[in-house]
Amino acid sequence: MSASIHRLPAPFDHAPIEIVERRLPWGLLALLGVAFVLLPLLGGDYWLNAILIPFLVLSLAGLGLNLLTGYTGQTSVGSAGFMAVGAFATYGFLLREPGLPLPLALVAGGLFAAAVGFVVGIPSSRIKGFYLMVTTLAAQFFLEWVFVKFPWFYNHASSGTISAPRLEIFGHPLGSAEGRYLLTLGTVAVLTWVAVNLVRSQIGRNWMAIRDMDTAAAVIGIPVERYRRLAFAVSSFYLGIAGALWAFAYLGTASAGSFDINRSFQILFIIIIGGMGSIAGSFIGAAFISLLPILLSHGGQLVFGGSLDAGQVQNLQKVIFGVLIIVFLIREPEGLVRLLAKLRARLAVWPLRF
C-alpha cells in the first residue's frame, strides 16, 4: 500500500510553498528569564513556598489533564490518583535505589503513572464517553485505597506518609525554597515545551479530531482507540511527575489523602476555568486557583473588618468556584484564556486605530 503521499500533479503542484517558520518568541524568553533568574533572587521564601511552587505544580497537573480532557475530549476525574502513583513510585525509586539521580527518579515515577494510565484507558474500546469517566472514578478510589492499604508503598511508616528524600542534582542540594523552586520550574518548562510540540504535531491534531468527532476520525484513518490510550498514558505521565513534585517540592510529606477525589476535582476546575484545549489555559487556571484563597482572605479582612476564619474562607471559596464554573460553562466555555484573548483583541483596537 502507498507509503508516500500522492503529490497533487501539475498544474496544481508548485514549487514548495513558503512556510514561515515561527519567529523566536521574545516575550516568552523574557518571561523565562524573569522566572529562572529574577524570581528566585527577589522572591521571599513565602512567595516561593506557598505560591509559586504550588502554582507551577498545579499548572503541570492541569496541563496533563488538559491533554486528555481538553485536547482528546476524554473527561477524567482520576487525576489525583495518577498523581499519587507518580509520587509513591518516585519515592520508592529514590528510597530503594540510592544512587539514582533525581531527574531519572522523576521520569521513572512518571512512567509508572503512564503505565497505570494506559491500563485505565484500555476499556475505551468497549466503554464510551461518559462511562469512560466512571473508569477514571474507579481508578481514583482504587488507587487511594492501594496507597493506604499496602504499607510497602510508604515504607511501613506508621503514619502512612512519605517524606521528601534528600533532593539534589549532581551533588547540589535542592532542599531550600530556591532549590525546590528551580527544580519545579525546570521540570515544568521542559514538559511544557514537549506538550507544545505534541499539540502542534499530527498527533495533537489526531487527538483533537477524536475530541471533535471520533466517528469521522475513525473513517479518515485515525486509529481512535490507540490514540485514546496514548492520551491516557501521556496525561498520566505528566500527572505522575506533578504528583511527585507536589509531594516533595511543595508539601514535604504526603499521603494517599493528599491525592483524594477533591484534588481531582480541583485539577478539573483548573482547566475548566483556565481553558480546555489550551496550554496557556492550564497555567491561567492554576494561577487563579492558587491566588484566589489569598485574595479572599485579604479581601475578607477588608470587607468583614476582622479576617474570616479559615473555614469560612474555604466555604466562600467553594461557592465562588462553583459560581465561576457555571458562569464559565454558560458564557465562556473556552475559559479565561479565551476571555483574555478577547480582551486583548478589544484593547488592540481601542481607541480605534486605522
Next chain:
Amino acid sequence: MSTHAPTPGEFILEVNNVSLSFKGVKAISALSFRVRRGEICALIGPNGAGKSSLLNVLNGVYRPDSGEVVFESEHFRRIHPLEAARRGVGRTFQNNALFKKMSVIDNVQTGLSRHMRSGFLEQAFGLPRARREARAFREQAESVLEFLELQAYRDVEVGSLAYGLQKRVELGRALIAGPGLLLLDEPMAGMNADEKREMSRFITDVNRDLGTTVVLIEHDMGVVMGLSGHVVVLDYGRKVGDGTPAEVQANPDVIAAYLGTVH
C-alpha cells in the same frame, strides 16, 4: 488478500447484490451496479432511498446483510473504515463530519493521518524526521487549499465558516491523501446556484486532473446532468435506473419513482 498490485480493471467498484436492513426495515435491496474507473457516477433517488446507507456500506461503516462489494478487484462484504481509507477510499458526509474546533488547514491535514510515519518521541521532541514530515504535510495541505481556493480561510476555525465553505473543506480533507475513489454525500446540499457551480467545477477538476473516480449523492438533476456521465437511481433501496443521464431521465420507472417532480 493478494499481495501483488492488481491489474487495474475497467471497473474500480462493483456492488453485487447488496442488501441491508435496520430493525426489519430494508434500506437496500439486492442492489447491483458497477462504476467505471475515472467516471463521475451520481446516485439519485427520493429521500430515504438508501443512498447514504450505500455509501456507508462502501466505506465500511455499515455491514450489509448479504452481497459483496468489489473495490480494485478486492472482494469484501465488510471492510473496516480504517482499511477502506488505507486502500484509497475518501469520503464526505451529509452533515459535515468536520472537526469543528480545529482550523481549516488542521482539518485538511488530518486527512493525511494514515500516512504519518514519525513516532511519538520524534514528535514530542521535535526531532528532524518529525519536522520534515510536518513540513511535507503542511505543504500538501497548502496545495489542496490552493486547489480549492481556501487559502484565505487557512487559520479560521471551521465551525465558524459558512456551510458551503465547510463542505469544500471536507472535500479537501478527503482529497489530500490522493484517494482513488471519492464518495461524496450530497456535496452541494444547502448551496445556492453560484456555489453549486463552483463545487461542480471543483469536482470536475478533481476528476479530470487527479483521475479520481467520484461517486456522489445528489438531488439537483441539473447538476447531475452536467456533472456526471453515469447515473444510478434508487427507490426504496432498489435500483430503478442505471445509465447515462439522458437514458435515466427518459426511463418511465424513474419518472414514476419521482412522481414526475424532479427539481
Next chain:
Amino acid sequence: MTFFLETLLGGLLAGTMYSLVAIGFVLIYKASGVFNFAQGAMLLFAALTFVTLHEQGLPVVLALVLTLAIMVVVALIIERAVLRPLVARSQITLFMATLGLSFIIEGLAQGLMGAEVRALDLGIPDVPVFLGEVMISQFDLVAAATAAVLVTVLALLFNKTRIGISLRAVADDTRAALSIGIDLNRIWQIVWAVAGCVGLVAGLLWGARQGVQFSLSLVVLKALPVLIIGGFTSIGGAIVGGLIVGATENLAEVYLGPLIGGGITPWFAYFLALAFLYVRPAGLFGERAIERV
C-alpha cells in the same frame, strides 16, 4: 448460613438507600437528560436544613414541611439559573455544571449552618429485629419501607396523573411533547421539585445513618454504579441496581475483603459497574442508544 443471609439481607436493605439516591437522578435524567451531580449536595442541604431548624426549636413536623418547601424553592432556582441556559450542551458540560452547583450548595450549606458533624435523630430505635435467626437492623427496614412507599407514590404520579403522563411524554420525545402543547419549563420545574423532595427523604435517612456531614455529598458518586447497572432512565432499574450494588458490596466486603486487606467498599461497586458496562452498555433496564451516522 445465617451469617450469609444476614450479610445478604443487610446489603439488600442498605441497597435501598442507594436506590433512593439513584431515583432522584433518574427523575432528572429522564426529564432533562442531565446527570445531576448536585443531587448529593442537595441531600446534604436538605439534611442540614432540617437539623438546623429542629435545633432552633421547631417541632419535627414543622421543620419537615419547611425543609420541603425550601428544597422545592432551591430546586426551582437551580432549574432556572443553571439548567435552562445550558439546555443544548453536551452531557459532560452539564455534568460539570452540576459539579459546580454542588460546590455552591456545599459552600452555602456549611457556611450558613456550620461544618461539624451533626446527629440526626429520626426516632428509629437502634434495636435489631430478628427474622428467625437472622438479625436485621430496624433502621434498614424503615429505610426500605420508606423507599417502597416513595416508589409507589412516584409510580402513581407517573401513571395516573396528567402531570405524570406529560412527564413521560417529555422524557420520551421532547419535540413531540412540545408539539402537543406541553409546557417544557413547567415539566422541568416539577421534576426538579420532585427530585428535591426525594433528595430530602434520602438526605434525612442517610443523615440519620451516618451523621450529617460533608461526605454525604459524596454519596452521590455511589449512585453512578447503581445507575450504570440499572440504567439511567428507569426507576425500577434504580431499585434493582441499588439492591444489586448494596448486596454485592456487602458480600464482597465480608467475604472478599479479608483476602486483600479489607475496606474495599469505596471502590468495589465501580468495578462491578465497569464489568456490567462491558457486557451490557445500557444497563439492565436502560434504553439502547442507536447510533446513526
